[in-house]
Amino acid sequence: MPSYDFALILSRPLYEDELDPLFDRTHGAVTVSIISEAQHADRTPAPAHHHPNDELRSADRLGNASCSWTGATLAAAIMEVVGHVEESAPGLHVLQVEADLLLTIRDIAERVGRSLDSVRHAITGARGATGFPPSEMSTAGHRLWRWSKVAAWYGLDDPQLVEAKPTVQAINGWLALRDVVPDIAPAPEEVTSALSLVIPHVA
Numbered sequence: 001m002p003s004y005d006f007a008l009i010l011s012r013p014l015y016e017d018e019l020d021p022l023f024d025r026t027h028g029a030v031t032v033s034i035i036s037e038a039q040h041a042d043r044t045p046a047p048a049h050h051h052p053n054d055e056l057r058s059a060d061r062l063g064n065a066s067c068s069w070t071g072a073t074l075a076a077a078i079m080e081v082v083g084h085v086e087e088s089a090p091g092l093h094v095l096q097v098e099a100d101l102l103l104t105i106r107d108i109a110e111r112v113g114r115s116l117d118s119v120r121h122a123i124t125g126a127r128g129a130t131g132f133p134p135s136e137m138s139t140a141g142h143r144l145w146r147w148s149k150v151a152a153w154y155g156l157d158d159p160q161l162v163e164a165k166p167t168v169q170a171i172n173g174w175l176a177l178r179d180v181v182p183d184i185a186p187a188p189e190e191v192t193s194a195l196s197l198v199i200p201h202v203a
Contacts, residue, residue, distance in 0.1 A: 003070045004077045004160060006099040010063035014089050022088035030067040030081060063092070066101075074099060074160065074167045075195040079188040093179065097171050099164035102136060102144035111147070112154050122153075163199055170195055 013033040014022065022030060065085055071077030082094045103111070109119045121127045123135075133149035151158050171191065178185035186194075 001070045001072055002160070003068050004074045004099070005066075005068050005101055006074070006078055006081075006097055006164075007064060007066040007101060008078075008082065008085065008094050009096040009098070010065060010085070011093040011095055012061055013063035014092065018089040018092075022085065025084040025088055026067070026081070029069060030065050030085065032065040032085070033063045062095070065094075073192070073196055073199065074163050075171060075192045075199075078167070078171055079192050083188065094175060095179075096175060097168055099168050100146060100148045100161060103147055103150065104142070104144060108145060108150055112150070112156065166199060167195055 010032070013035045015035050019032075019034065022032065065081070067081060069077040069081050071080060078097050078099075082097075086092055086094060101107075105116060105119050105123070108114075109116050112119070114122075122129050123132050125132065131153065133145055133153055135143040135145050137143065147158075148161050151161060174185060174188075174191050
């Protein structure tokens with residue numbers, strides 16, 4: 001089965017005592033942001049009901065998770081990790097998923113099979129090549145590049161990117177629906193099954 005790279009936006013970072021349950025479920029394959037021991041004094045119980053916009057309005061309190069996960073499809077891989085993360089951290093909710101990742105220069109070099117200097121020259125246009133995609137700024141102030149744009153610039157055909165667009169659109173819609181009206185949101189396996197029928201025709 002293929003391995004898929006993706007990231008999750010979480011309603012909060014994980015507490016340190018939630019890391020062991022997550023590790024047991026994922027064998028260390030999922031990297032997450034955490035809340036340090038010193039911040040535990042401010043720990044509050046999760047509300048019984050919440051709206052996704054509440055978290056999105058407080059971006060400084062959001063968490064994130066990233067991984068490479070094996071699955072029959074991207075949808076299956078995402079849903080499995082969503083389940084592992086939420087079951088490891090009671091009260092935490094996955095808000096969004098992103099499968100067109102932002103990459104460092106080193107990440108780009110590894111994916112395109114070039115040296116770091118070669119990628120740097122491509123970015124700066126030092127050797128005549130122009131039009132390299134502009135960088136985006138991470139929350140930590142680092143320059144990062146969107147993989148889909150970089151792949152297009154290098155003329156690379158990444159089939160996972162083709163699968164990612166409709167899959168992410170559908171799963172993000174499902175995540176929003178279950179937070180607003182959970183009673184009518186389909187089960188994760190129903191979403192995965194539906195996408196497995198549709199993706200071959202739209203990807």
